[in-house]
Every structure is written in C-alpha cells, then in structure tokens.
Amino acid sequence: MLQFNDTFAYIEVDGQELHQYGIDTLPDDNTVTCWVASEPGKTFSITWGHNRWNEDYSLTINITMDGSIHDGGILRPGPTKKRTQEGIRTSSTSLRPYMFSRLELTDEDEYLDKSSKHLGEIRLDVWRAITESQSSTSSTYHGIPETEGKIHERAKKALSHCIGYGSDVPTATIKFVSTTLIGAKPLATFIFRYREYNILRANGIIPKPAENKSAPQLDQNPAQQDILDLTVEDVIAVKPEEDIKSIDAAIRALQRKRVALEASSSATSASVAVRMGGSQPPAKRIKRESGFTSGEVIDLT
Structure with missing residues (x-):
C-alpha cells in the first residue's frame, strides 16, 4: 500500500491488492506516487484510511480519475479506520463499479481538446474536514464523463487503457453530508499511474525476474531451442x-x-x-x- 505519515491507500482487483512499482515520495507536497498494472475488463475498488485517529476532525477524500472528478467518501471520528470506494454513484441506492477498459481512438475533432493530461492516472486527495450535523439521501452526482473511453488518436501518447464503468449494481442506501475542508492543502495525496503490464515492463518500471545462474536459461519458445539428436548413429557405446x-x-x-x-x-x-x-x-x-x-x-x- 501507499502510505504517508498515518494515512494509506491501495487499489484492489479480485480481492487482491495491486502491486505498486516505482514508489516515489514527495514530502514537501505530502504526495506519494506509484505505477500499477491494469488489465482491461477488470473491476477494481479503492481502499483508504488511517493508522491513528484524531478526535477533533473527520477525514474526507476527493477522487479524480483520468482528470474527471468523482464522488468521494468520509471517515468520521471513531473506531472505523478505513473505507472502500467501489464505483461511481448513479443514485443513493446504486453505482457503476470502477473498471479498467481499453482506450478507444477516434479522429473526430470534437475529442481533440477533451483529452486530459491526467489520462492514465487515479488521484486521491485526503483532507481533514469538519462535517455538518445534517445529512440527506439526495445529492448531485458527478455522473459518467462524456468522453468515457474515447480519445483523439493524436493524443494517445502510448496509452492503451482508461477508466471505464461496469453495469449498475444495487447498494445499500447511503446518506450525504456537507463538509468543510481544513488546511491549505491535502493531508496526503496518493497518485496511482496505471498502464498495461507489458508497457511497464518495456520501460523498466517492472523489473525483469532475476536470472538463475545455477541452471541454463532456455528460450521460452520451444521452436527456437536447440534439439539434441540422440539417434543410434550418434551414440558412443562404452566397452x-x-x-x-x-x-x-x-x-x-x-x-x-x-x-x-x-x-x-x-x-x-x-x-x-x-x-x-x-x-x-x-x-x-x-x-x-x-x-x-x-x-x-x-x-x-
């Protein structure tokens, strides 16, 4: 997981935490960045929380994916130490799960200026906050981005995946609260840059497995391996x-x-x-x- 002081965050796919590569901490900006390998068609969730609680304030999170703002979450003072965000809200009782998708290229000029420079990035800003006492089951939802999964071909920049969304799934009714952020900058910022596994490997972000020097290394392609001809003519008998x-x-x-x-x-x-x-x-x-x-x-x- 990524961690800054007492705050942490990670991404899960199929119940397993995604491995983080190239972790970089920027203490002056309260920021930690990393790379993760994405696989199209896989839904994912975001878990965040803290290791030590302060009774004087709550924690709230702002989520930005591919440059688009998403609904956040809140952790009030108390025993709860973490929270999981599973998708984008479509109502107080339903959501569409987050999902890695294949990027769709288009030559339509209307998409030329709509491509975000933050494509391929999941950003979490964790703030101290004061929550209002009143809550409601209604809220204004950010909705699905208009440019979902589509980008102009001239703005691809070696990207192959983007954030998509699964079909609507029912959830328990949730309540929304108003918050007031504390401080001039987030308590912590976590940035997950996602790319296809092969791209991360080709760029050296995912290291190659260590070679086993005690045994000969064979090519993974059987057709390229040397074949030993053990016919009768080549056998030397020991008298x-x-x-x-x-x-x-x-x-x-x-x-x-x-x-x-x-x-x-x-x-x-x-x-x-x-x-x-x-x-x-x-x-x-x-x-x-x-x-x-x-x-x-x-x-x-």
Missing part, C-alpha cells in the same frame, strides 16, 4: 573391461607383426647385397616397446 583387454592384445599383435616385417625386409636387403658382391650389413636391432598402457592411442598411419 566393457574385457573388450578393452582384447583391443590391447590386438595392438600388441600388430606390433609383433610390424617387427617381423621389418626384420624380413632387412634380411632381403642383405641377401641382395651379397649376391651383388657387397658385404652383408649388420642386422638392424629392433627395440621392442613394452608396458603398453590401456587407454593410450598408437598412430599406425
């Missing part, structure tokens, strides 16, 4: 110990055969020399290698 001994014996046999061939070649050369009247050269001594170690490689090329 048992007796087969290795057989290989050693075969290598030693080849060595003996080579020695015999060299000896035979030397004898033939000497015989030819004797027949031609020459002297027989001394027999060439062949040094035999012994102690061949299993696993060594002999180049017989």
Whole structure:
C-alpha cells in the first residue's frame, strides 16, 4: 500500500491488492506516487484510511480519475479506520463499479481538446474536514464523463487503457453530508499511474525476474531451442573391461607383426647385397616397446 505519515491507500482487483512499482515520495507536497498494472475488463475498488485517529476532525477524500472528478467518501471520528470506494454513484441506492477498459481512438475533432493530461492516472486527495450535523439521501452526482473511453488518436501518447464503468449494481442506501475542508492543502495525496503490464515492463518500471545462474536459461519458445539428436548413429557405446583387454592384445599383435616385417625386409636387403658382391650389413636391432598402457592411442598411419 501507499502510505504517508498515518494515512494509506491501495487499489484492489479480485480481492487482491495491486502491486505498486516505482514508489516515489514527495514530502514537501505530502504526495506519494506509484505505477500499477491494469488489465482491461477488470473491476477494481479503492481502499483508504488511517493508522491513528484524531478526535477533533473527520477525514474526507476527493477522487479524480483520468482528470474527471468523482464522488468521494468520509471517515468520521471513531473506531472505523478505513473505507472502500467501489464505483461511481448513479443514485443513493446504486453505482457503476470502477473498471479498467481499453482506450478507444477516434479522429473526430470534437475529442481533440477533451483529452486530459491526467489520462492514465487515479488521484486521491485526503483532507481533514469538519462535517455538518445534517445529512440527506439526495445529492448531485458527478455522473459518467462524456468522453468515457474515447480519445483523439493524436493524443494517445502510448496509452492503451482508461477508466471505464461496469453495469449498475444495487447498494445499500447511503446518506450525504456537507463538509468543510481544513488546511491549505491535502493531508496526503496518493497518485496511482496505471498502464498495461507489458508497457511497464518495456520501460523498466517492472523489473525483469532475476536470472538463475545455477541452471541454463532456455528460450521460452520451444521452436527456437536447440534439439539434441540422440539417434543410434550418434551414440558412443562404452566397452566393457574385457573388450578393452582384447583391443590391447590386438595392438600388441600388430606390433609383433610390424617387427617381423621389418626384420624380413632387412634380411632381403642383405641377401641382395651379397649376391651383388657387397658385404652383408649388420642386422638392424629392433627395440621392442613394452608396458603398453590401456587407454593410450598408437598412430599406425
């Protein structure tokens, strides 16, 4: 939740508080700002309150969404520490729930100057207030904004969502009271800037998940992953110990055969020399290698 001194606020979707990203506190303005991820078609509610009560005054809230003023709420002195706003009032016994919606673009010039610079923003101003003793069940409702969900295409500014409203739902009868605000500025201001999740991620507002360095990272697209071909031709079989001994014996046999061939070649050369009247050269001594170690490689090329 966002908190400034003893005052707090948060947004809920499906009973779960929306995570706040990039929280920034401006103490000179009594303001806290953040980003939240919006999902079109999801209704939401706003909960606000305090952690310490002052018996001398009430708390009241002014709500502004996409630059349009909405009905607020009040917390009187007493045990109640928080209040939830679920939608925009259409009567004392009904409301239309707040909802994230897709932004509709238009090229109609009448919408060119109607786009608010606060589009994509939910602002809550919490004030100290004195409440009147009289109350009634009638009030002037702000109503649904005329530009609901529609914006000129030249004013989009990378936005894709806006505030919309669900269908009318019945509620318990509520009473309205008049209030007098105390102070020159709000006790606290909370600003929730909502955007599509992918936009927040692309702009680095939502951090990427930490990489797990202990395991290789695989591409999320199976079609782009390297495929290991484990066909029979690529399998290298490990010979048992007796087969290795057989290989050693075969290598030693080849060595003996080579020695015999060299000896035979030397004898033939000497015989030819004797027949031609020459002297027989001394027999060439062949040094035999012994102690061949299993696993060594002999180049017989």
